[in-house]
Amino acid sequence: MIHFSPLDWIWLAIYLILMTGCGFIFYRLGKRSEADFFLAGRGLPWWIPGMSVYATHTATDTPMWVSGVIYKYGLRGLWYTFFSAWCAVAAFVSARIFRRSLAYSQAEWQSLRYGGLGGELLRGWMSGWGSFLNMFILGWVSMAMGKLCHYLFGWDNWVGLIIPSLIVAIYVLSAGYWGVVMADFQQGIIAFFIIVFASLWGVRVAGGPEAIVARLNALGELWRLNPFHFSGFFRGDFPLAWFLTMLFIAILGGFGMGTSIDWYAEVQRIQSSKTVRDAAYSIWWGTALTLTRNAIWAAAIIAFFVLYPNITEASQYEMAWYRIAFEHIPAGMLGFLFAGIIAIHFSTISTHLNLGAVYLTRDIYHHYINPEASERKLVMAGRVATALLLIGSFIYGLMMEEITRWLIFALWIMGAGMWLPNILQVIWWRFNSWGYLSAWIANLGFSWLVVWILPAFGVIPELPDYLQFWALMVLTALVYIPVTLLTPPENKLHLAKYYAMTRPIGWWGPIKKEAQRLGLIREEAKP
Amino acid sequence: MKGKKFLGLRRDWKPEEADSWTREDWLAIIISPLAYALLMIGLALLLFLRMDGLIIFLMGVGATILLHLVIDPKLRALSSEYEKKQREYLRRLELLVRWREDE
Numbered sequence: 001m002i003h004f005s006p007l008d009w010i011w012l013a014i015y016l017i018l019m020t021g022c023g024f025i026f027y028r029l030g031k032r033s034e035a036d037f038f039l040a041g042r043g044l045p046w047w048i049p050g051m052s053v054y055a056t057h058t059a060t061d062t063p064m065w066v067s068g069v070i071y072k073y074g075l076r077g078l079w080y081t082f083f084s085a086w087c088a089v090a091a092f093v094s095a096r097i098f099r100r101s102l103a104y105s106q107a108e109w110q111s112l113r114y115g116g117l118g119g120e121l122l123r124g125w126m127s128g129w130g131s132f133l134n135m136f137i138l139g140w141v142s143m144a145m146g147k148l149c150h151y152l153f154g155w156d157n158w159v160g161l162i163i164p165s166l167i168v169a170i171y172v173l174s175a176g177y178w179g180v181v182m183a184d185f186q187q188g189i190i191a192f193f194i195i196v197f198a199s200l201w202g203v204r205v206a207g208g209p210e211a212i213v214a215r216l217n218a219l220g221e222l223w224r225l226n227p228f229h230f231s232g233f234f235r236g237d238f239p240l241a242w243f244l245t246m247l248f249i250a251i252l253g254g255f256g257m258g259t260s261i262d263w264y265a266e267v268q269r270i271q272s273s274k275t276v277r278d279a280a281y282s283i284w285w286g287t288a289l290t291l292t293r294n295a296i297w298a299a300a301i302i303a304f305f306v307l308y309p310n311i312t313e314a315s316q317y318e319m320a321w322y323r324i325a326f327e328h329i330p331a332g333m334l335g336f337l338f339a340g341i342i343a344i345h346f347s348t349i350s351t352h353l354n355l356g357a358v359y360l361t362r363d364i365y366h367h368y369i370n371p372e373a374s375e376r377k378l379v380m381a382g383r384v385a386t387a388l389l390l391i392g393s394f395i396y397g398l399m400m401e402e403i404t405r406w407l408i409f410a411l412w413i414m415g416a417g418m419w420l421p422n423i424l425q426v427i428w429w430r431f432n433s434w435g436y437l438s439a440w441i442a443n444l445g446f447s448w449l450v451v452w453i454l455p456a457f458g459v460i461p462e463l464p465d466y467l468q469f470w471a472l473m474v475l476t477a478l479v480y481i482p483v484t485l486l487t488p489p490e491n492k493l494h495l496a497k498y499y500a501m502t503r504p505i506g507w508w509g510p511i512k513k514e515a516q517r518l519g520l521i522r523e524e525a526k527p
Numbered sequence: 528m529k530g531k532k533f534l535g536l537r538r539d540w541k542p543e544e545a546d547s548w549t550r551e552d553w554l555a556i557i558i559s560p561l562a563y564a565l566l567m568i569g570l571a572l573l574l575f576l577r578m579d580g581l582i583i584f585l586m587g588v589g590a591t592i593l594l595h596l597v598i599d600p601k602l603r604a605l606s607s608e609y610e611k612k613q614r615e616y617l618r619r620l621e622l623l624v625r626w627r628e629d630e
Contacts, residue, residue, distance in 0.1 A: 075571055082567065088560035092552060092598060096605070209576045225575060227568050251560045275606035277599075284559070288591075291563055295571035302575075505548050522543065 002152050002326055008335025015190070015339035016167065019346060022183040023171030030175035034366070034378040037176030038104055038358045039272040044181065046278035046285070049269035052181045053286025055188035055347035056265055057084065058195075058293065061144035062344070066294055067320035070301040071311070074224025076238050081294040082250055084262065087287035089254025091280045093505055094426060095270045098257060099279040100502045105130065106258060106267050107363040110433075112501070113425060115494035118433025125440065127363035130264060134356030135389050138165070138349060139396025145345050146397065151319065152326065152338070161397045164342065168349045169390050173383050177272065180350040187343035188289075194340025195293055197333075199300035202324035206303035215306040224302060245466040249419060255505070256423035265351055268358065300324055353386050360385035416469045417443030417476030427506025429495055435484030442479035446472055496520055538600045542608030545601050555598040562590035 004012075030037050069077030103109035107126035111119040142161045149160030171179035206212050216222045223229045230240045253259030257267075266283050273279035304320040311317040329337050361382045366373055373381070421439035424431040450471050455462040463471065489495075495511045498504075500520035515521045536551055565587030572580025 075568075078567055078571060082564065085560050085563045088563050089556050092555045092559065203574065209574065213575055225572070225577075227571070254556075277602035277606040280598075280602055288563060288566060291567040292570050295567050296574065298571050299574035503546050505552075 002334060004335060004338075005332060007332045008338070011335030011339050012342070015342060018186060019183050019343075020167065020170050022179045022186075023174035026171075026175035026178035026182055030178040031379050033375045034104075034362065034382070036178060037379050037382045038354065038362065039268065040177050040181055042272055043274045044272050044278070044282075046273060046281035048181055048185055049273050049278075049282035050284075050286040050289075051188035052184035052347070052351070053087075053266060053269050053283055054289040054293070055184040055191060055343070056351040057262060057286070057290050057348075058188075058191050058344045059141045059144070059348035060148055060341065060345045061141060063297060063321040064144065064318040066297050067301050067304075067322075068314055068318040070298045071305055071317040071320050072314075073238055074221075074229070074302065075227040075298060076229055078227055078294055078298055079243060079246055081291065082246065083260065084287050084290055085250040086253040086260045086263075087266070087283045089251055090263070090266070091254075091284035091287075093255050094257050094263075095266070095279045095283055096276050097426060097502045097504050098267060099270050099273065099276045101498075102271070102501075103267075104271065104362045105358045106264055107359055108367075109257065109267075110436075112498055114433035114436070115491045116433070118437060118490075122433055122437055123363060123367065125437070127359040127367075130359040131356050131364075131389070133261075133264070134352040134359070135392040136396055138352045138356070138389065138393030139399070141345070141348050141352075142393055142397040148322065148341065151322070158398065162394055164345055165349050165390060165393065168346050168353065169386065172350050172353045173386050176379070176382060177268065177354050180354045181269075181272065183350060184347045187347040190343045191340050191347070192289065192293065194337055194343075196296055198325035198329060198337055198340075199296045199321070201329060202300035202321075203303045205324065205328040206306050209299075212303055212306050216302075219306070219309055221305075221309070224305070239464075239466075242464065242466040245469060249469065252423065253419060256419070256426050258422040259419050265355055268351075268355055297321055353389055356389040357382050357385035360388070416472035417446055419469075420473055420477060421480055426504055429499075429508045429511045430484065430489055432484055432487060432490050434487040435480045438483040439476055439480035442476045443472065446475045450475070493518070536597055540601050540604035542604050545604040545608075549601075551597055551601050555594055558590055558594045558597065562587055562594055565590055 029041075033041075035041055066077075066081060069080040071077075073080075098109060101109055101112050103112055105127070107123045107130055110122040110126050113119070114122055142165050143157065145164055146157035146159070146161035149155045150157050171183055175182075203209060203212065207215070213222070213225070216224055229238065230236075230243065231238045233240045249259070257263060269282050269286070270279040273282050301320045301324075304324045307324070308317075308320075325337055326334070361378060365381045365385070366378055370377065370381075418439060421431070421436055425436055450460070450463070450468055454460045492511065492514050496515040496518055497520065499508055499511045499515045512521075516523050536554070537549075565583050567587075569580050569582075569584025569587050573584050574580070
């Protein structure tokens, strides 16, 4: 437990006033229209959504997760965080394609890419899944905050789960995405400064960089500073096969849409940027900041390791960064540090509240229930949807006990069997809605089977995560490839319109010709 | 192909040319993840005052600058023309559907 001085409370109070103030300042902008409430009018320069990308992907549970992999694997653990490098390619491929589509959400994009009943089914399914997923993320991130408050102040978990989210709700309900993105901008700066300060302070507490290296040497643990210290090709705790699989998933994943769970939040940042160039730079720089932040965290966690090298319980070493920060920060800075942690938490909660509400409002209420709704009604529907998600997240949060297990399973459901279909739908014109829909259904079934059910009954051994990925990718493909080829292609006129709008990369030759034939795009001059 | 070049890569684009996927895009796709990896690993090692960390980090900064030189002219051309069309479309759309308090 920690004790706050009056100065610490002042830091915290200033910060909370600053954040909730965003709701009042941007209230008039947020209520103007659906596009303002969910996309800030599509007019933001790249550095605002870019900082929002960084802030959103710095959640309360992120330091716990990064602490877990760095304490266990040393600097090799940084590669676990390198999954976010899908943005390296996505910034220049899928962000460009998505920004040109003008879709509010990934669910809406599905109905632009696919036509007819299949397209509508996918939009309905994606919006339902998106709403659920955001509620789920809100639940687990809030629970991480509950645990942190219990560790810091001894409060019951439900206090940290509910109270901070209620404060966030003030500015999300008032100003929608305007409130989210402007608060994120401030939160991102505050959180980055705090992370740098607390981490470097932690390195100093452990004796400084040279003393840490000397101590690692004395412990026989110098390998922890080698990010390429593999344990074999398939053997050991850090096989080369895992590393290559990770690079494959992360880098090629950038050609698709939805190959990472984070894509769904990036979509809103991409579409709120004022140009294609701003969209590309927002996710590139937001992710660059995220990866450099991980490197700074890693230094502090290795400092923690040399101070406490014998911790074996994951639940204890996952608190490494929080412990070195809170237990050693100078007097009077504790409140500032906690304000930084609150900033991290608020940015994630606000993003998922507003993003979940996009699906419920734009894709369900506006598209299916009330297509003629006025902008006033749509903004009101957005606020009601935000409130529903908030209540749902409290229920989910109270049901979850172990953060990491849920997090990893959710990531696998999204990432493994759906990884290739999410790329194919962007790069291959022949991939149709029935193929994509069947991939979703097959992936849900196979994920449960391969990850939990079959190993539990001893039918197959418990596979390492990278082998689970390959198994799920192949099994799911055995369903959706035949389904795609045995069902008719999408309507060519629909695809030609989509092509003219977004100019996708990959195998679109017949559709390009059709778009030229229809006069939707000009024929290229022969050299 | 016509136009100014830098290391054999185009620096000036007409919007309709920038719509196509060209070798500048593929080069950006290759440099970009490399820049991320170099920045992340370089900085982590640099924080332990290692010389290899400094070299890797500087290579990451260099890769980032190169990425910008390769792709920025194309992104600018792509954005300018498309955004003009989109602005007009959205302006009309928003005028039709925007809720006004005084109504």
